[in-house]
Structure formats: structure tokens, C-alpha cells
Amino acid sequence: MASPSSSANVMLAIFEKKTVSLDLYRPLRNYIVFNYSEREAQNLEDDLQTIKQYRSEIERVPADSLPARRDMLQNYYKALCAVESRFPISPDKDHINSVYFTWYDTFKIKQKAVQQNIHLEKAAVLFNLGAVHSQMGLSLDRSAVEGRRQASMGTSTTVDMSVECAGMLERLMLAQAQECVFENTIAKGSTPGVCAKISRQVGIYYEEALAALNVAPLTYHFDKGWLAHVQLKAALFYAEACYRYGMELHEKEEIAEEIARLKSGISALSEAKKTSSKGAAQQLLDAINKLDANLNQNLARAVKENDRVYLMRVPQASSLPPLPAFAMVKPMPMNDVLDASKEKMFASLVPDNSAKALSRYTEMVDDVIRAQAERLQQGSELARVKLKEMDLPDSILALEGNLTLPMALKEDVDAVQICGGPAGLEAELQQLNDLKRVNQELLIQTEELLQKEATEDAQFRSQFGTRWTRPQSSTLTKNLQDRLNRFAGNLKQAAESDTRIERSVRDHAALMSILDRRPIESALPTLARPIMSLDANEDAIAGALKQSLVRRVNEAT
Template sequence: MDFGRAPIDGMDGPTDRSSMRALTGPVLAVQGKKGTDVDLAKAVKRYVAKNYSESEAAACEEDLQAVQRLRESVVRGKEGNEKARKELEKYHRILKVMETRFPFSDDEEQISTVFFVWKDAFKTKDKTALRNIKAEQAAVLFNLGATISQQAIETDRDSEMGIKLAAKYFQEAAGVFAMVRQTGVAKIPASGKDLSNESSNMLENLMLAQAQECFFVKATVDGKSPGICARLAKQAELFYREAWNNTKQPLLKDRIDAEWLNHVRTKEAMMLAWCLYFLSVSHRAEDDIGKEIARLQAASSALKSARRDAGKKLQASLESALKSLEGTIDRALQIAMKENSMIYLVRVPDPASLDQAQGAPMVKSIQPEELSLPIDFFSGFVPDHCAKSLSIYTDMVDRTIRELTNQVQETSDQVRLKLREFELPELLFSLESAPKGGYTPIPEPLALELDEVGNFGGARGLQKMYAEQKEYRASAMSALSAAESALDKEVEEDNRIRQQYDQHCMFPASNLVDHPLRERISQFKKSLEVALDSDRGIESRLSKNDDMLRSLGAREAASRMPRISTPMVCMEEGDVAKGLQKALVELETLAGERDGLEVKLRELKQKDNLLPKLMSYSGSTDNLFDQEIKKYDPLKEEIRNNAARSKSALDDLVEIFTKFYRIYDISQWKVDCEKAAADMRRDVEYFRELKASLEEGTNFYTSLCKASTALRHQCGEFALSRQLQRDEMVNEIRRRQAQEDANWHGGVEQGWQGRAGAGVPGSGANMLDTQFQGMHVGQVSNPLGSAPQQQMGAPPHRQSPGYAVGSGPNQPQPSAGYAYPAIPPTDFPQESAGYDGGICRNY
């Protein structure tokens, strides 16, 4: 019989982009910050006139007025998204130019009267007022990212070009929010929580998640393979999860709208469910129904958890998408479970034991190209020679930073390679004298094999599998006993009826026609006996090797690895081990110092703003550069000192390790470790052999259960068919018995009436003699036809009919005899390698 599994309707996912868009639900756009006007042009002009000249201030007048108008338009924010984006990009480029020319700060000698006031995007009641141009840059970037996200949701995502454009916009929005973080505005006190690193990370991940979702939609509509769709959905789920984790940061707590939180949480669960759904499609194509059900169960559980978290606070379109996805997964799950319960009878694995899908990132944060374009503002305010000189100094700084960074990395690499060569600090963990929690690491390939054993459940998993096998065996034996009992009861009932109606039973006895079924039962019992011998062998192996199998657990396996023992007689072992630990601590301290030096280098470079000095400096730029570059000398000295100390500590480590290796006989310990690992590998192989035998046994018993159940049904149908046949025979006999009784009583009554009507005493006897002389009942039209001869005057005598049913005189003949119909064919699937007219077990 062909049990091939057809694909479930709709299980390959939606085929048009509009339906898919409905199933994935809506996407989010960010709302921008609201700002207030400030007279930027007046304050800057006053500063230029005071610190440079009136002519310089006049030369900047046109550009300053243009900047003032542009800022007022940006703050109003009443333009369409396309124009608003262009204005924000232009204004940000101007701010970058102004940062290099005009100092905005609290210092009264600089531009201190300009306060950049912006409201918080998440809590509009909160606002910030800072005299730092970086705060203005960050606010403009935030609004630019918000505007680009609004462009994304306005695209026609039902078209191929529209969904590509939406993905591009979301990636650009992510890149802009990343730039907010890169401005360093979060380090400015009272800069606003919506400009914090936590907020920027959350918005960047959210935009990337929605961009990845666009790729997932397109791949599904384009008919990509389920594996590709699953990986794309998994990556979208990872982005959504990261965004969700960002929202739980203390700085953002109680600031994000509940509808947003529910949206992100629900989208995370939906993309995970889509991933699991497409994995189940792959399993279905491979006829792996156990994994298919496990994936669908995990998807259903994820959606239920998300719905429980969200409550009733989902927007209508997202609620509709969630319901639609729940229906798709529940329908597929019901079909798969029904197929498994009726046909396959496969054990459903734990979803956590299955391989996890790997994400396939198709998106990244992209900075809009327009932000890096040059702009012709205040170009006359900075002389060309200043710009060229600044470029020369910047090259000097970059070269210095690069050289120092290379020195730090070279020292770190030397230490790391030497520690790897000596297998430190792992060797110290293997000491018997190590603090509680010490252990000997298990080799990586063996550790993976032990993880496989642990994921299956180890010895408990084998015992559980064997217990399930025994249940299958008991079920099969019960079915065979029920089948045999049905046949025995049928033979008993058949014999009883035959004793009562022996001469009327023209069809064969039950014990003559049920032998094909009994032979099949006998074959199954013999197969069970053979299988039981195998089961006893497996049970014996499980029992005898229980301790060994349990030793393959994580803790037990670690305890089997030998520890480095302390020498019995040695006066310097304690000093050697402690000296080795001290050397490692010293190297770790120096590594931490190097990390700190790299941070100091980056911070010093960020603060190194030479332009204000360069613009006001009248001497030789070479002298200025030599003077300024000296600020890096202290760091140079610290890096050289760290490298020297690291080399000395590393030399000490080599010397101490040589003694440690000899005193503690590390070479022999490694031999012992390899032997212990080899023993565990053999044990793992033995575990796999037992597991394979149990799997084969389980497959045998599930096949036998299915076949035994079918045989039990056939025996029941056989008994029912025989019972109906006998009931029909008995009813026919009783009907004819009643008809014969009625005919017999009618003939007797007519004879007595004739004698009473003669009227002449004595003449009646003569007439009777004349009429009935020599006549027998058999000569009368007697429907029985075979009754014994007797005189008419004899007492009435009833007897059972002595003919075969349907053969009496003047009786209608039945259309067919009572012969037992042919036994229904026992068509069993050959599900075992040893099948030969029945089910047998071969393992």
C-alpha cells in the first residue's frame, strides 16, 4: 500500500506578495524629535566679529542666514518626507563644517549663548537644552533616521521594486541611528535618553529586523527553498530579539510605548514561527514526520507565548496577521499529528534536541551617501593652507596611532601564542590541588560526541526507549490474544449451533475455515518469540553496562578524565605550581593594561582638535605639529614599558613551566588523558550500537502493532460474518417450522369435521375406513415430506424438519447457499527486512 505523504495545501507558504505581506503584519516607523527655534546666525556672527574681524563676519553673513533658514525649516518639519530628508542631510553636513570652525560650549570666550533645545522623542514632556553642537548633530541624525523609516513604510511593498526600496530605506535608517551612537553624544550629561546608546542600538536593530523581513517576504514569494526561507526568517527573529532586549535596558524602561513593545515582541515570535514552519516543510519533504511535528509544536508554543505577553494590546493589522499565522501552523500540525497517529506511529522528538536554524543576514547598516558629500559652506572662513596643514597633522597622528596599536597587538599575540602552546591556564584546572570546580577538559571532538549522548538523554534515554518498546510489544501481544480469543469464541458458538441444528448446517465448520487467520497469528507469535530473545539480550546489556552508560553524562565524563596528581616526594612542587599561577596572573594584568592603553589612544585622538589653534597660529606649522604630537609621548612610553614587562613575565613563565612539566610528569598525564578519551570513545560507540538496536526494535514493534491490530480486526470481522450467517439459518428454520405447524393443524381439523357431518350412527366409521384406509400421513400433502408414517387418528406429533434448508417440497429456493464467504485478504505492509508471509524481527 502506498503511504506517500502529499504536501499540505498552503504548506509552501503564500504565493503572492500581498497575501504574504498580510501574514507578516505591519512595520514600524519612528517619530522625529520636536525642536525650538534659536538665533544661530546672530550668535555665530558676533563670535566671528569678536575673535577675527568684522570683515570675516560679513563674509559669513550669507551662509549664516542660509543655515538659519534651513534650521527653521528642519525644526518645523512640515515638509514631505522626501524634501525633509534632503534638508536634514544638508543641515547635518553644514553642522559638520561648523564644528571645525565655530566652538559651541559653556565657555564665555566661545559661542555660549546658543542653546539647542529638543524634546524627547519617546517622552515629549522631557526636553534638553545644550550648548554643544554634537547634541544638535545627534538630534538631526535622529530625525533623519525617523524620516527615512517613514519613507520605508510609504513604499508599495506589494511590488517587487517597492519591497526592495523598503529594504534599502530600512538599512539606511539603521545606518543613521548607528551614526547617532558614533557622535558620542551619550557621554554628554543631560543629552536625552532617546539619544543614548541603548536607544540607538534598539532603533538600529529594529530597522535591520524590518529590512531582513522584506528579504524574507521576497524570497518566499519568489519560491525559494524552505531552507533559505527558514534562515532568512531566523535572522529577522534574531534582529527583533536584539531590539526587544534593548527595550528592557534600565535607561529605556517605561519610556517605550506599550504598543511598540508588543509589536516587537510579537514580531520576534512570528518570525521564529515562520522559521520553524519552513523547517517543518523541509522535514515533510524528507518524510521525517517526527521532526515536522516537533517544529510545528515549537512554532505554536512561540506564538502562544507571544500572545500571552501581548494580551489585548495589539493593533488590528498585527492581530490579524498573528491569527492567520496561528491558523496556518495549527492546520499543518493537526494534519501531521493525524497522519502520525494513523500511519507512522513515530516518536516525536523534543524540539530542543533538534538542530537550530542558522540565520542568514542579508542586511547591514548603511550610511546614506549624501551625508559624506562635501558642501560649500563657510569655505572662505578657513584658509586653504589651514585645511592642508590640518590634513598633514592628521596623517601624522594616524601614523603614530597605527604604530602604537601594532606594538600593543604584537605583544598580545606573543603572549597568546605561548599560552596556547603550553595549554595554559587549562593545565592548572586539571591539578588535583585545584580549587573546587577544577576539571580536566575533554577533547573537542569527544566533547561533541558526549553532547550528542546528553541531548538524547544518556542511559535514561535508552531505558525510556526500551520501556516504550516493551509497551509496543505488550500492545502487539494483546492484539494477538484478542484475535485468537475471537476465533476461539467463534468456534465454540459454531459447535453449539451445530449440535442443535446438525442436519441443517450445510456450510463448513469454523475450525475448518479459520486456519489462515490462526496461521497468521502463529507466525506473529513466533516473530514475537524471536524478538523477545533479542529484547532479553538488549535488556541484559543495558543492565550490565548501566554504570558505564551513566558515566557518559557531562559531569561523570569530566570525572573520568585523569587529574594531574601531586608528586609523592618533591620539595618544590608547591612553589612551582604557585609560581606558574602567579606568572599567569601577571600576564593577565598586563593584558588588561594594554586594553586600557588602546582605549586611551582612541580617546586622545578624538579630543585632538587642532583646527582652532591652526586657524589662529601665525608661526611655523612644523613647530606646532611637533609640539602637538608630543601629547602622545606618555602613551608611547607606557606601551614600551608594558611590552618590556610582558616579555620578562613571559620568560619567567617559560622557565617555571619547564619545571612544572617535568615535576608533574605532564607527558604521562597526557598519555593517560588520551587513554581515558579512547575508553570514552569506545563507550560512546557502544551507546550508539545499543541506540541503533533499540531504534530497530522500536521500528519492528510499531510495524507489528499495526499488523496485529489489522489482524485482530479481520478476526473480529470473520466472527461477525459467521454469526450473521448462523442467525440467518436459525431464523429460516424457525420460520418454516411455524409454517409446517400451521399446515398440520389445518389438516387435522378438516378430518374431524368430516366425521361429525355423516349424520348416521355407525356409517361414519365405514366412511372413515373407506376414505383413509391404507393412507399415511406421508401421502397427504405434508410440507415436511420426510416425517415418519403414522395413522391419521394418532395424536399429533411435532418434529424438527429433517431436510437441508431450502430443499423441502413446495418451498422457495434461496438465491445462494450458506457456504462461508472467502476470507478477506490479509494485506500487510512489508515493513521489516525479514518479512516472509508475516511480520518477523531481524536485529
């Protein structure tokens, strides 16, 4: 029998968010002049004018073709990425604090968001880009095969200001894209089994969109016509799948299950018509009535044949396995399209985060130099005092067998020996390896728990269908997954640092062995006579050397 889909092809389009007039040119230029120079601002005039033009086009009611509007939104988004990395926009007094981004809710025009945060601007532009893609898909001629194919590609993704709304709109766009594939499948004359699988997936996408619309924060946020449209489409394509699957069952002479499937489809349509809100398109209502008539016609035929020929017991619909489904569409990746890494705008300016890092580095270098200079000065002063207090300098005392370590070095050696010396260091390294292994095991266990949770969510979603209204596992665990990835990166860096330390310890093992000697002075090389080639009395030379050193110390002080 003919499919009712030809009269059910009314779909929903997403319209762009509205904003208010905003001057980005003047605040950005002032920032460049204040932090760089007037010459730099003049050199970047073209980039500033481009940003000004993009923002002006965003504010106007779209009059260009949809592809041109799409390209403009993409270009503005990449320009915003360049602005974000070089111009700090926030309420802070040292930032650009005169820019207020204002955007109105698409579905509740009286609601608006106002922020001094460029992330709001970027999110709104991405939302409008998704809206344009949805309009491009619905503007194509879906009466032809190529038009349906392009439409299924054009409505495959969207982004919104909240996770919940973005997820709902994504499901809705996937549903409409899969619906285009279904129309194409019917036009090609595919088998009832194939049509049933594709139709069922259309219904699943609509059911997921409906579930999101019925929970906070989307409840009561959308027009009743939207709810009615999505609810009726979900029922229509579930019933369509029952209708197509029933045709395949009839060919296999599985009459009892055919009757159960047809009754289930009729029941779904009846329930949807009774519970859905008003506001659905008449075209959609006509399609539902036509499909309902076809289901009842096939049901009457199947019941008559079963009563006269097969005499099979008709099972309850609840005892039947879920209808098979097959997805033919997926979200379109936008990473390459929106990649701003090659954006040349404001390239001559040092990015704000780099400038801050350079400033911090300069401060750190200054602190190190200042600390070392102070330490050198203190050491010099201490050396002058010590040399003045000593009757003989250290070099002369060493010849007399009175070798001692400087007090600071002696304290460091004592501290290392108290901790166990080289053996203690080896124990610390082993403990580091043990901790690294434990952390790696915890990382693996956490990854397994997240994967288990995702698997269970998928099982429950498959088992309970629309009754399972919890958001997607990937949405709920995204923050955990991001933190897990960061922890894995930190763990890798720590392991590399530990490896370098262990290599350094191994390279200096021979030198470090002297730390096991007590007292440490017994391991140090000593000065012994003769320390030089002498052709006179050694005591006379040593005395002359002593007098010379003392004289120099006195001169220095």
C-alpha cells in the same frame, strides 16, 4: 499553504525629534566681527543666511517630500560640521555662550535635553535623518517586488541619542527590512527552506530589539503598543520559520522533527499572545491567528501520518539545534553621504582648532626667541667678565699648553662620561628596542583578548538567544578598541622617532668616540707654534696680540 505574511506587514515608523526656535545667525555673526572683522562677516553673509534657513526648516513640521527632507537634514549636518570646526560653542566666556540647543525625546515628549554643545544638535539631526529613512521605507508600495526591495534598503539604519536606543532602533529597522525581503521571497515562490532561513533572521532581529526594550534605560520608555508589536512580531516570525521549515522536513519524510518544530511554533505564538501587552494592531493579531491555524493543520496531518506509517519518536524541542537563519540586509554606511570634508561653508575662516594651534605655536616661538636672547645676553656678560678677569685670553693660554674647556661644556662632558659615554648610549638604545618589543607584544595580546571576548559573546548569543541580554560586544569594547588604536599609533610614532635617533648616533659615531677619552682635553686638537707665518720674534708677536686683546676687552666694557 498560503503565507500569513500578507496580513502581517504592519510596521513601525520612527518620527522626528522636536526642537524649539533658535537663532544661530546673530551669535555666529557677532563672533566673526569680534574675532575677524566686519568685512569678513559681510563676505560670509550668504553662509550665515544658509545656516539660518536650515535651522528654520528644522524647527517646522515637515511639509516637504521625504527625499527633500532627507537632503535638507544631510546638508544641515554637513553645515554643522563646518560650524563646529570654526565656532567654539560652550559656556566659556571666550566662546559663543549664548546658544542653547533644546531637543525633546521622541518617545517621551515631556522629557528634553538642553546643552550649550553642538554635539547635541548634530546627534538630533542624525536621529531625524534615521527617522526620515524609516518613514521613506514604510511609504513605499510593498505590494510590488521593486517596492519591497527599496523598502528593505530604506529602513536599514538609524541613529539615536543614546547607544542603547540607537542599537534597539537599528535592530528594529533591520528586522523590518529583512521582513520586506521575506515578503519578496514568498512572492517569488522560493523553497520552504529558503523562506524558513530568511524568516528566522527576521525573528532574531525582532528578538534583539525586544531584549533591548526590556532593559534599562529603555524599560518603560516606550509605549506598550511598541512592546506588544515587537514581541508579537518576534514570535510570529519564529513560528513562521517553524512552519516553513516543517514543510521542508515533511518533503524529506522527517516527520518526527516536523512535529517537534510545529509544536514549538504553536507554543511560541500561544505564549506571546498570553504575555504581550495590549495595543498591537488588529492586522498583526489576525496574521498570528491565521498562522496558528496553519501550524495546527500541518501538525494534525503530521501526527496522523506518524501514528499510521512512520511511528517515530518525537524529540523534545529543547534537544533540537537552532533553526538556520540567513541575513539579507545590513546597516547602510553614511560616511560618504555625511562627509563634510568638501563643505565650502565658512571656508575663509581659520578653523578654531587651527587658530588655537597657531596661537600656541606663536607663543612657543616667542618663548624660544626670548629664552635664547636672554641666554645670549647672559653669555655676553659672562664673557666680558671672564675676559676682564683673565690675564691672558684663552687663545694665548692655549699656546702655553694650558688648554681647558669652558665650564658649561666641561660639565656636560662629565655628565655624559658618568653615564657610560657612547657605550651607555648604546645600552639606552638597546633598552628602547626591548621596551618597543614588549609594548608590541602587549598590543597583540590585548587585540587577541578583545577578539576572544567578541567570539565568546557571539557564541553565547547564538547559544542562549534572547536570554543573553547583555549588549553587543562591539558596543561594550568600543572605548577599549579606540584606546588600543591610539596606543598603536603612538607606538608607531615612537618607533619612527627611535629609528631617527639611532641613525643620528650611527652617523656621528666617530665624533662621539672622543667621549671615551679621559681627560677629554687629551682628545682635543691643540694650538702649537708656529700658528702663523712669522718673520719676527714669536714672543714679541704674542705679546703684541695679548696687549691688543686686552685693549679691546677694556673698550668693550
